[in-house]
Amino acid sequence: MKITNARIIVCSPGRNFVTLKIETDEGLTGIGDATLNGRELSVAAYLTEHVIPCLIGRDPHQIEDIWQYLYKGAYWRRGPVTMTAIAAVDTALWDIKAKAAGLPLYQLLGGKSRTGVMVYGHANGSDIEHTVDEVLRYADMGYKAIRAQSGVPGLEKVYGVGKGSLFYEPADADLPSEHDWSTEKYLRHTPKLFERIREKLGEEHHLLHDVHHRLTPIEAGRLGKSLEPYNLFWMEDATPAENQESFRLIRQHTTTPLAVGEIFNSIWDCKELIENQLIDYIRATVVHAGGITHLRRIADLASLYQVRTGCHGATDLSPVCMGAALHFDLSVPNFGVQEYMRHTDETDAVFPHAYTFDKGMMYPGDVPGHGVEIDEALAAKYPYKRAYLPVNRQQHDGTLWSW
Ligand SMILES: O=C(O)C(=O)C[C@H](O)[C@H](O)CO
Ligand SMILES: [Mg+2]
Incomplete structure (x- = not known):
């Protein structure tokens, strides 16, 4: 099996979500969540610009190797944006593997x-x-x-x-x-x-x-x-x-x-x-x-x-x-x-x-798979809307605190 295409779907049905969809030459697809609250578009761009081009042509069954490739291959390690992007790929690949096996992922x-x-x-x-x-x-x-x-x-x-x-x-x-x-x-x-x-x-x-x-x-x-x-x-x-x-x-x-x-x-x-x-x-x-x-x-x-x-x-x-x-x-x-x-x-x-x-x-x-799909036509009706988490300040003097 080969990965032929992958793309990002950003939607906001009440709140923002970023979803990665991976497609294969055998017609199987898998999806992974890539949502990082308040920083959604940075993960979307990381995936689109830097990860998806590296996925095309790879065997989606090689989950561990692709994980290592994305983690070590970037040289710059860890961090919420990188790890959320890797998570989205990993989740979509497990979804594909389980669908290919005809089994729910937990098996x-x-x-x-x-x-x-x-x-x-x-x-x-x-x-x-x-x-x-x-x-x-x-x-x-x-x-x-x-x-x-x-x-x-x-x-x-x-x-x-x-x-x-x-x-x-x-x-x-x-x-x-x-x-x-x-x-x-x-x-x-x-x-x-x-x-x-x-x-x-x-x-x-x-x-x-x-x-x-x-x-x-x-x-x-x-x-x-x-x-x-x-x-x-x-x-x-x-x-x-x-x-x-x-x-x-x-x-x-x-x-x-x-x-x-x-x-x-x-x-x-x-x-x-x-x-x-x-x-x-x-x-x-x-x-x-x-x-x-x-x-x-x-x-x-x-x-x-x-x-x-x-x-x-x-x-x-x-x-x-x-x-x-x-x-x-x-x-x-x-x-x-x-x-x-x-x-x-x-x-x-x-x-x-x-x-x-x-x-x-x-x-x-x-x-078979993780059991979650995305209705893309419906998702398209809810465009991205910027939304941030609050910040916290000390009541007595306004010092910025952890929220
Ligand atoms: O669910 C929790 O325990 C939280 O603390 C929720 C977080 O504030 C929320 O996921 C931030 O995006
Ligand atoms: Mg909490």
């Missing part, structure tokens, strides 16, 4: 390691009582694991708290909108939120929380310790992770499990975190961490240290990434949980898919 990854994929949903509220109601609503929908984020008194906008009830969309403006931040207000509020949730919900469900890189390590230790009575499944992105060693300080102060890695793009970003057992869950995902091929390598390293996977699955990752992630989740031995932030009906219509949700679990389906 090529070793088959099922479990009956289904536990996912967590997002309960967001403007205050504690509103968040509690949302958590209970998610429990009623069947979710076994629920992430809770709440507005903080005295802060106008807080990460994770959107306007809609099922669809949270932070990339909300043509230029970055500005939020304000107060660590003390947040640290006072968050333990009260989880105390109230456990009071109303009981102990059966898993609860998760995303700090979104806003605390210093010692502040994160303080928060983790104060949340211990509420038995969280994880506390996510407690502090920025460029300095992997900084998680040691958090670990010294709390037994609340730690998750990190949605912005990681290679095994090198999490090597020390994993080898030193400074985290419990690794959140790297298909689209931003070099595709199925590289994510399996990360998961294998993690498995040596009993670190489990918890792939990122926000709405800015397209259904193509979601489909591929579910095949990975179903097969990987050290699976933990999969994030599932629902897409809008418009997005689902552009990306028809085989995956399903039932009682808090997801199933990738059994059609």
Whole structure:
């Protein structure tokens, strides 16, 4: 088999998505997600200008060799743009290989390691009582694991708290909108939120929380310790992770499990975190961490240290990434949980898919490939619209902070 053509489809059915489609001389096609929120066109250009010309004429079955060729061959290694572009190629090639074999992708990854994929949903509220109601609503929908984020008194906008009830969309403006931040207000509020949730919900469900890189390590230790009575499944992105060693300080102060890695793009970003057992869950995902091929390598390293996977699955990752992630989740031995932030009906219509949700679990389906397609005619009706993530500033003096 030979790759005869590859092209990029950029569309915005409610939000921007970049999709790579690879075509072959045998009529089989494969697609991969290439969406990098707020920087979409840089990946589209990287693929069109620098990657696609290198793919034409190659055998799509040689997934590992093509991965190495794109990674080592560029000379310039890693980084979100490069690794998202490689991920898109890798995902499309796995899709083609599985279609050629007539098998769902998880069969090529070793088959099922479990009956289904536990996912967590997002309960967001403007205050504690509103968040509690949302958590209970998610429990009623069947979710076994629920992430809770709440507005903080005295802060106008807080990460994770959107306007809609099922669809949270932070990339909300043509230029970055500005939020304000107060660590003390947040640290006072968050333990009260989880105390109230456990009071109303009981102990059966898993609860998760995303700090979104806003605390210093010692502040994160303080928060983790104060949340211990509420038995969280994880506390996510407690502090920025460029300095992997900084998680040691958090670990010294709390037994609340730690998750990190949605912005990681290679095994090198999490090597020390994993080898030193400074985290419990690794959140790297298909689209931003070099595709199925590289994510399996990360998961294998993690498995040596009993670190489990918890792939990122926000709405800015397209259904193509979601489909591929579910095949990975179903097969990987050290699976933990999969994030599932629902897409809008418009997005689902552009990306028809085989995956399903039932009682808090997801199933990738059994059609050959990863089970997600793109309706190009429909996609063409939704042109790209620039949209950026917000920035955060300290409330008391305007210092730029992590968002
Ligand atoms: O889903 C999460 O845990 C997030 O933190 C979502 C991110 O803010 C979002 O994917 C940024 O593009
Ligand atoms: Mg997150």
